Amino acid sequence: MIRASAEVNMGNLCECLGNFFGRQKNTNVRVSLPAVCFIWQIAMIVLFGIFIRYDEESDVKKWLEHKKSANISSNIENDFYFRYPSFQDVHVMIFVGFGFLMTFLKRYSFSGVGFNFLIAAFGLQWALLMQGWFHSLDPVTGTISIGIESLINADFCCAGSLIAMGALLGKVSPVQLMVVTLFGVTLFAVEEYIILDLLHCRDAGGSMVIHAFGGYYGLAISWVLYRPKLHQSKSLNGSVYHSDMFAMIGTLFLWMFWPSFNSAITDHGDGQPRAAINTYLALASSVLTAVAISSMSQKKGKLDMVHIQNATLAGGVAMGTAAEFMITPYGSLIVGFCCGIISTFGYLFVTPFLEKTLKLQDTCGIHNLHAVPGMLGGFVGAIVAAFANEDVYGKEGLKHVFDFEGDFANRTPGTQGGFQAAGTCVAIAFGLVGGGVVGLILRFPIWGDPADDNCFDDDVYWEVPEEEEIIPPVLEYNNHMIHKHQDISESNFSVEQS
Amino acid sequence: MIRASAEVNMGNLCECLGNFFGRQKNTNVRVSLPAVCFIWQIAMIVLFGIFIRYDEESDVKKWLEHKKSANISSNIENDFYFRYPSFQDVHVMIFVGFGFLMTFLKRYSFSGVGFNFLIAAFGLQWALLMQGWFHSLDPVTGTISIGIESLINADFCCAGSLIAMGALLGKVSPVQLMVVTLFGVTLFAVEEYIILDLLHCRDAGGSMVIHAFGGYYGLAISWVLYRPKLHQSKSLNGSVYHSDMFAMIGTLFLWMFWPSFNSAITDHGDGQPRAAINTYLALASSVLTAVAISSMSQKKGKLDMVHIQNATLAGGVAMGTAAEFMITPYGSLIVGFCCGIISTFGYLFVTPFLEKTLKLQDTCGIHNLHAVPGMLGGFVGAIVAAFANEDVYGKEGLKHVFDFEGDFANRTPGTQGGFQAAGTCVAIAFGLVGGGVVGLILRFPIWGDPADDNCFDDDVYWEVPEEEEIIPPVLEYNNHMIHKHQDISESNFSVEQS
Amino acid sequence: MIRASAEVNMGNLCECLGNFFGRQKNTNVRVSLPAVCFIWQIAMIVLFGIFIRYDEESDVKKWLEHKKSANISSNIENDFYFRYPSFQDVHVMIFVGFGFLMTFLKRYSFSGVGFNFLIAAFGLQWALLMQGWFHSLDPVTGTISIGIESLINADFCCAGSLIAMGALLGKVSPVQLMVVTLFGVTLFAVEEYIILDLLHCRDAGGSMVIHAFGGYYGLAISWVLYRPKLHQSKSLNGSVYHSDMFAMIGTLFLWMFWPSFNSAITDHGDGQPRAAINTYLALASSVLTAVAISSMSQKKGKLDMVHIQNATLAGGVAMGTAAEFMITPYGSLIVGFCCGIISTFGYLFVTPFLEKTLKLQDTCGIHNLHAVPGMLGGFVGAIVAAFANEDVYGKEGLKHVFDFEGDFANRTPGTQGGFQAAGTCVAIAFGLVGGGVVGLILRFPIWGDPADDNCFDDDVYWEVPEEEEIIPPVLEYNNHMIHKHQDISESNFSVEQS
Known part of the structure; x- marks a missing residue:
């Protein structure tokens, strides 16, 4: 109310001064945003037309043939019934979990949840293509077959870019976020191919491929986009009571559904419950x-609230690789124990330190929630893999869990541990290098990003509803003096309407 | 605070003036609302006692017999395990999705979510009866057997009336909404019987039977209830920052779970994953x-925000019929592409146009989110059905997907397409005619609806918590002058308490 | 804004006065809260290391052996696929449902959702141990095997303590809540052992073991902790518009997922759908x-709003025992009908009466939502069990539903009904006596609970974000008079910044 009218005047003032000194950036995205959305979406349609087909579980002809040829007696054997509940939980994490977690800023909630919505909706389409090309391109037909597991993987792939968005929150335009997602999904598909297919790592919940990659990708971009005068937006870089409550919606849906995230694409049978329990x-x-x-x-x-909203999730990030292994229940507790501490310490000391010394501005603290716990999760996975043995897993179980088949039939747990560790390093390297390059691309002055004194403000990219204003008290007082004959209710009426 | 005290005075003033000029309506529902709730709920109990029984999947005796007779080896074959996760997603859409989507108004959030809760809770009971009578009345025992699929269908049936509520939001009393639901569910069951059973259309996600019907039903009612002086409530017909955030909760849960909505009652096996993917x-x-x-x-x-909250959902509405068909992945993208555009254009141009020229007040813009995308979805379904062929579906698959069995064994895809189109028209006709009649019923001056200057205000039907008020600044100033000896904190105390 | 600055001054004043009269309590939990969290978590890790193992559905070696020995043909037979969707729904009820239901207070939302989060996260670990020791300790290996059903039961076990928290909301410290949970989970495991194992009652949705126990446990604690001067915090013991909306998130997720709660651990096959439908x-x-x-x-x-947020849930509480029985659909409607009335009457008359005459302060009214409907649910279950017969259940079905096997093979439905009623009394007795003892423990002046004039305030235990303050109008006016040369926008600037 009072604030609103003050803001209007402030806004005008800033705009004048900004234009005068030439430091006001052009945040008009009326051409670039629609252009990006339309052209990329049309490209998706064309590429989907060329490449994407239903797989044998979702194509009526193929499924009926598959049932006959594989002698499947019941429709319940369709992968849909193994994975769909987990898929929906993951879907909620991507859109409500990540989206609402980023609504904590006092006047950037629309952007937090809205831009998350936009880039995830684009990213999942691009992910279906990129992951399809790398993992499931049929060499004969040249097509990609998609099913429920593909949708889960596409959601996972988006998560990498949404994590990166956390570091950039409030400082970039939606067009820049689309670019971050385009490259983020592409890089993700490549590093995932290297880590899962070439190095033959296991990473069902993505400590390495999602969190370590996404975290360092976002940090590298943010480092390149360093804004020395960001303190000019300091007044908006914080929460209010209700924005913290909205963020708790995000936190809780992430926290509750993380067991589904880590178990969504693990092996049928024992793999899914074990990953969920851990x-x-x-x-x-x-x-x-x-x-x-x-x-x-x-x-x-x-x-x-910052710690409660974020550090409570660190255990889930760190179990992304090891959850499907026989890490034991108390092993899982230990991992969560340590990561809760490390992550909270990160928010207390490391983020301020990075900002001061490394010139690294990390709005949501993804360093502490994704980058470091993801990296630790990768190494925890490596250690647990290295110590795997037939006593615990059984001979068949060891093959089953680590997929020691085909080219990798002779790999030992020790070797596997080494490759897991190498995979973690690959993920980090892809994040850092890829993020650096993408950051440079984003520095071109064509993307409509806000000026340093205009960050963390929905008003730049959204029609924000006007709060009910009042005449500033002083003016009202004067009015009252002038029209003394007016009765109180009418005077109040002017308060209401002005 | 300031606003609150202003409102109180405003409220008194309005009441006086209203009474004086005789245009203040009686919004007291202390007799009518409890009467409707009690009598209808007792009627439900009696009718359930006469008609409703557990089906063979949820009755212990019947299930054990059924397992033996049908040679079912595992409990996992119970339909519960095929459909329960989708049911719960649909349930969330009905209560949180529709409910929170209607909380966007600044002072009508209680009513948005609360009345949605009330009428859906009544509607689903009445739907179990109505749909049971039309679809699954056992001619021998005269009873209806219900299972998980019945619950999904009951939730679907409510959706029609909840959509209608979107057009009426802020302008009707809860008693009127109960009447809208009573007739809405009844009309739904009849049109559904005609479309699905007599015309033998396929409409698993309800583009026709839910969205086109519900949309036009609500629009017709709203047209009959036109309020020429609604602009008197203009100041409350808008959002504030946090009410838009609550509405995003509704949007996202609708958006995320729509794949479950469209796949909830499709065929076991390939049908559910295909509908979800599309x-x-x-x-x-x-x-x-x-x-x-x-x-x-x-x-x-x-x-x-209006567009982000609504038009992003248009693709789900428009896929309600075709999702279970082999529309292909890129076909789905095209449908979503077009409907996102059409729906947003609707919010920009059509809704204002309808209000101005057709005298049609549509609070939530259901014309753009349900009526038109639902109608389009019906025709998309017709086209996709008409072009179905054995190359794509396989001979068995074609029968399977379109249920060409019994009386309809000889129907061709082309004919099916024609019937699908006819079904869409039936749904629209039922919506328009039924809505017109219900609108006339609602014009009786007995339902406790608000006056034109009293719309969009929770205060009419809810005990709204008082905001902490302050003494209007001017009065406080005067007080301060009089009691100059009082210290600041005491003066502030009066600010706090008054 | 105005309120904020007033509060600051008020706060200072209170603190001074409080210190002066020596009635200000020490709410510093900087040592006690971390100590409790660390020590108890370390104890969990040690105890899990000694006792907890994966069960045969989640251990890779055991599962592969189990599949062979039990001749299981498909991984879909793993209990995960029967129960995981219900588990996730229950998980949402515990963290979002209970958590957000307790956010209705105007300045206690952080604590409502945050402390719920903390104590549930501790409680579920302790529950896995306690329930394991009582129900599934392997006498040979001395270990407890956990699977998905154990996680559901652990969540259920927490619910008892979260219900108790509802009575105490705003009046206790987080350390006290941890103590409430430690004892609550312990008592729960014991009463559950007596009721389910010794008395051989059926109570799948926990009307007795969860709601009646949890309700009376919380009421007894609250009675012992009676605060005669609680009216001093009266101004914060109420809701504001948006806090009521947050609470509706809790209500709706509880309401929607209650069918999953009551069916989560019922029998595979017909048991789960029947419990969900009822x-x-x-x-x-x-x-x-x-x-x-x-x-x-x-x-x-x-x-x-209080009634809509709470009494609408009473039907779910009251069906906790009978939902898995053949209560018939109209029987379920009758139970809901009565409990909706009783619960709302409770909020209207019983809670004020209890506070006045029994000196029982029940912040959330758990007496009306959990204690009484839980007790009624126990007796409804007893009646339905007593009237069970072979006509309705079939001979095999009767054995199946009531588990009349082993030592209990000769029990009749009539006898079962008696034992169900006895079980309800056991649950209430455990709640009352246990709560009384725990209440006495909590009266030691070492737990950091707030003073009577400091209740219902997040500021005691949370870093609450500062609202944008303004200079109180009077001062600003004076400022303006003094600096008459300043332009309006600058004056507004001071409004913004001060």
């Missing part, structure tokens, strides 16, 4: 240590 | 074109 | 009667 335990453990460190760090032991 | 793709495509048109339409390319 | 119907019926009574009770028939 993730469930690690997450629970993270909550307690995040609360403990948060309370220790503040005067009078007060908790900080 | 809907997933159409929705993604809608997001990009809705964003593009929204950005193009505004100065500086700013996005409008 | 719960779905009872909940729908509750909504209508809650609305009816709410409307009848208020001037002009206005609805009260």
Whole structure:
């Protein structure tokens, strides 16, 4: 109310001054955003027309043939019934989880949830193509067959770019985010191909391919896009009471459904429940240590919403690789225990340190929630893999879990551990190098990004509803003095309407 | 705060003036609302006692017999395990999706989510009866057997009336909404019987029977209930920042779970994954074109929350019929592409046009989100059906997908296409005629609807928590002058408490 | 804004006065909260290391052996595929449902959702151990095997303590809530062992073991912790518009997923759909009667959000025992009908009465939502069990549903009904006695609970984001007078920044 009218005046003032000194950037995306959306969407349609087909579980002709040839007695054997509930949970994490987690800023909630929506909707289409080309292109027909598992993988692939968005939140335009996603999905498909197919790593929940990659990708972009005068937007770079509540919706849906995330594409049978149980335990453990460190760090032991919203999730990130292994229930608790601590410490000390010394501005602190726990998760996976043995897994089970078949039939758990560690490094390298290049591309002055004093503000890219304003008190007082004969209710009426 | 006290005075003033000029309507529902709830609920209990029984999948005796007679080896073959996850997704769409989508108004969020809750809870009971009578009444025992699929269908049936509520939002009383639901569910069951059973159309996701019917039903009612002086409530017919965020919860849960909506009652096996994939793709495509048109339409390319909240869903509506067909992945993208554009254009141009020329007030713009995309979805389904052939579906598959069995064994895809188109027209006709009649019923002055200057206000039907008020600044100033000896904190205390 | 600055001054004033009169309690939890979190979490890790193992459905070696020995042909027979979707729904109810339901207070939303998060994350670990020791300790290996059903049961077990938290909301410290959970989970495991194992009751949805126990447990604690001067915090013991909306998120996710709650651990096959259908119907019926009574009770028939948020759920609570029985669809409607009325009457008359005469302060009214409907649900279950017969269930079905096997092979339905009633009494007794003892423990002055004038305030335990303040109007006016040369926009700037 009072604030609103003040903002209007402030806004005009800023605009004048900005134009005068020539430092006001052009944030008009009326041409670029529609152009990007239309052209890329049309490209998707054309490419889907050329390449994408239903797989044998979702094509009526192929399914009926497949049922006969594979002697499948019941429709319940369709992969849909194994994976669809997990797919929907992952879908909720991508759109509500990531989306609402980024609504914590006081005047950037529309952008947080809205741009997340936009880039995920684009990214999943591009991911179906990119992942299809790398993983399931039929050499005979030249087509890609998609099913429910493809949709899960496409959602996973988007997650990498959404994580990167967390570092950039409030400082880039939607067009830039589309570019981040285009390259992010492309890089993801390549590193995933190298890590999963060439190095033959296991990474069902994506500690390496999703979180470590996405985290370092976002950090590298943000580092290249460093804004020395970002403090000019300081007043908007914070939360208000209700925006923190909206962010908790994101946190909780991520936290609750993370067991589905890590188990969505693990093996049918024992693999899915094991991954779910391990993730469930690690997450629970993270909550307690995040609360403990948060309370220790503040005067009078007060908790900080930033830690509760983010560090409680670190256990899920760190279990992305090891969840499907026989890490044991108490092993999962230990991983969650450590990552809850590390992540909260990151928010307390590392993010401010990085900003000060490395000139790295990381709005959501993805360094502490994705980059580091993802990297740790990769190494935890490597260690657990290296210590796998037939006593615990059984002879058949060891083959089954690590997929020691075909070219990799002779690989030992020890070797596998080494490759897992190498995979983690590949993911980080792709993130850092790819992010650096994408950051340079984003520095061209054509993308409509906001000026340093205009960041974290929905008003740049959204029609924000006007709050009910009032006449500033002083003016109203004067009015009242002039029209003394007016009755109180009428005076109040002017308060309401002005 | 300031607004609150102003409102109180405003409210008193309005009430006085209203009473004086005799145009204040009686919005007291203290007798009518409890009466409707109690009597109808008791009627439900009696009718359920007479008609409703568990089906053979949920009755312990029948299930054990059925397992033996049908030689079912595993409990997993129970339909529950095929459909329950989709049912729960649909259930979330009905109560959180539709409910929160209607919370966007600044002071009508309680009613949006609360009345949606009330009428859906009544509607689903009445739907179980109505749909049971028309579709599954056992001629021997005179009873209806219900299972999980019945619950899904009951939720679907409610959706028609909830869509209609979107057009009426803010302008009708809860008693009127109950009447809209009573007739809406009844009309739904009849048109569904004609379309699905007599015309033998396929409409698994309800483009025709749910969206086209519900959309035109609501529009017709709203047209009959035209309020020429609705502009008197203009100040409340808009959103504030946080109400738009609540509405995004509704949007996202609708968007994410729409693949479940369109696949919930499709065939076991290939039918469910295909419907989910097609809907997933159409929705993604809608997001990009809705964003593009929204950005193009505004100065500086700013996005409008109304479009993001609504038009992004148009692809799901339009795939309601064709999702289970072999429309191909790129076909789904094209449908979403077009409907995202059409729906956004609708919000920009058609809704204002309808209001001005047709005297049609459509609060949520259901014309653009349900009526038109639903109608288009019906025709898309007709076209896709007409072009179905054995090359794509296989001989067995064609029978399977279109259910060419029994009386309809000789129907060709071309004929089926014609019947699908006819079904769409039936749905629209039922919506328009039924809505017109129900609108006339609702014009009786007994339903407790608000006056034109009292619309869009929760305060009419809800105990709204008082915001912490303050003394209007002027009065406070005067007080301060009088009691100059009081210290600041005490003065502030009066600010707090008054 | 104005309120904020007033609060600051008020806060200072209170603090001074409080310190002066020595009634300000020490709410510093900087040592106790981290200590409890760390020590208990480490204890969990140690105990999990000693006791907890994967069960045969989630251990790769055991599953492969089990498949061979039990001749299981498909991975879909793994219990994961029967129960995981229901588990995730229950998980959402525990964290989002209970969490957001407790966000209705105007300045206690952080604590409502945050403390719920903390204690559920601890409680589920402790529950896995306690329930394991009582129900599934392997006498040979001395270990507990956990699977998906264990996770559901652990979530259920937490629910008891979360219900108790509802009575205490706003009046206790997070450390006290951890203690409530530690004892609550312990008591739960014992009473559950007595009721389900020794008395051989059926209670799949926990009317007795969860709701009656949890409700009376919380009420007894609250009674012991009676605060005679709680009215000093009266101004914060209420909702604002948006906090009521957040609470509706909790209500709806509880309401929608309650069918999953009551069916999550019922028998494979017919048991799960029957429990889901019965719960779905009872909940729908509750909504209508809650609305009816709410409307009848208020001037002009206005609805009260408290009733809509809570009493609509009573039908789900009351079906916790009987949902898996053949209660018939209309029987479910009747249960919901009655409980919606009883619960709403409770909010209107019983809670105020209890506070006045019994000195029982029940913030969320758990007496009306959990204690009484849970108790009624227990007796409804007893009655339905007592009237069970072979005509309805079939001979095999009767054994199947009531598990009349082993030691209990000769039990009759009539006897079973008696034991069900006895079980309800056991649950209530455990709640009352256990709660009394825990209440006494919580009265030690070491737990950091707030003073009577400091309740219902997040600021005690959370870093609450500062709202944008303004200079109180009077001061600003004076400022303006002094600096008359300043232009308006600059004056507004001071409004913005101060």
